[in-house]
Amino acid sequence: MPIDVEKAMSAPLKPIEFEYNFKDVILYALGIGAGVPPTDKDQLGFTYESGLKVLPTYGVVPPFAALAGVMGHPGLDFNPMMLLHGEQFLEIRKTPIPVKGKLVNKPSIQAIYDKGKGALVLLDCLTETADGEALFFNTFSLFLRGEGGFGGESGPKAENEAPDRDPDETIEMKTLPQQALLYRLSGDLNPLHADPNFAAMGGFEKPILHGLCTFGHVGRAVLQAYCANDPGKFKSIKVRFAGSVYPGETIITQMWRENDDTILLKAKVAERGIDVITNAAVKLNV
């Protein structure tokens, strides 16, 4: 079934409520490798309820369920096994992020591009507090393999290329063999990240780490290198998912200060040398 852009863009997506507390915040932090001294220089800051801070990248968790709304959406008839998470943008619109609350996620389709080999769906989601204040804004870029060629626009080119010089900062984080099993308790229960049979169906030799778990690791690296672990200094992050991490591997985040409020970054897997995050930037509140 071809993509029907007009139909997909005009059909509304339902708001989705989300409730969380400090245990969810801590579980997420442990899921993306926080709480491990000496690498984590603020071990308890994100993992203990007294004085608890919320990691900025937690902002992708509340709207995650909105992704399910794309399955079966009018004009977007596709095979879920062919969906790839291409890019992620997250902006924190209110700080400090509360350690508990009831939130409302308001998803909408921003654009659908024709990439030839596939269709690229940009799903926006505004997450508001119960008082109607904007808290997070996300754009999930979803690549639907095999659904291109419907005659749409090709969309913007890649941005945030890493500079051709040595990084200013480099942080290594070794993941746990059980990292994906832990991360999935924060809401993404896709069996691709646990079950060898599903991993094989997806074309992987074994279960892979969630892209958004890798995303959380690189977010922590920037937070530590440029924000002194103060989430209030972290404004937004955008990344491209270029490759997969196997649980247990080491994520190396390389960072370049581009200017006062912009850090460019990329990440690779130490054990295999492949890039896993590219075309990435963090904006700081300065």
Added chain:
Amino acid sequence: MPIDVEKAMSAPLKPIEFEYNFKDVILYALGIGAGVPPTDKDQLGFTYESGLKVLPTYGVVPPFAALAGVMGHPGLDFNPMMLLHGEQFLEIRKTPIPVKGKLVNKPSIQAIYDKGKGALVLLDCLTETADGEALFFNTFSLFLRGEGGFGGESGPKAENEAPDRDPDETIEMKTLPQQALLYRLSGDLNPLHADPNFAAMGGFEKPILHGLCTFGHVGRAVLQAYCANDPGKFKSIKVRFAGSVYPGETIITQMWRENDDTILLKAKVAERGIDVITNAAVKLNV
């Protein structure tokens, strides 16, 4: 204030409801180190919702909140900072353990002994399913330092001494530096296990692992060595807490087959050579 045995024994304790689902079961399993290949030969058995099995030692989690009922109980006026968890007995009364449910915990005080240096309170707790079927039976042995000398009976002697020969089976499990931070999400939020200031007040150089987290590790060791990771073969476990594990240390469980249905065991910390679990036995369903 001295212990008043008659008053304490005659005052009732309230039933406590407990609800859980597969995520709680998996979180507990990860909290006691399951899901780590190759040590865990059944990595997904206890950590993935498809075909999920419940670790027998999960049986201490539902009644845990009943412990709080001992604080302020009539006849038991003591300083909570002086309370030590001395021993634990757990029997699984129904198998398989459901992966979700609503349970009712019915606590009662079995006995109070005068140990000279302290009072020993045996808190029983029967945990039933919503249908009124017995699921778990626990006895928490609570040692109240400084509350002895009230003229009570001294109670039974220690049992389950480890044999004076080489163990039949030995299993090493390395804990994570963040193990206590993860385990506490299963319900025991005592800051002693996270906060260096509380640890210092308790007389420890840094936060210690929960005794029941160590308990979970040794339970897994027996389950693997003698039950082929089949929880249905695991009937009961009794341990004495002899010392503390620091998160990140390695727990070595030594096991002896005493007879067809009894495994004797003890556990020590590899890095410091001290015993942490002694006078311990697991009964098997044969």
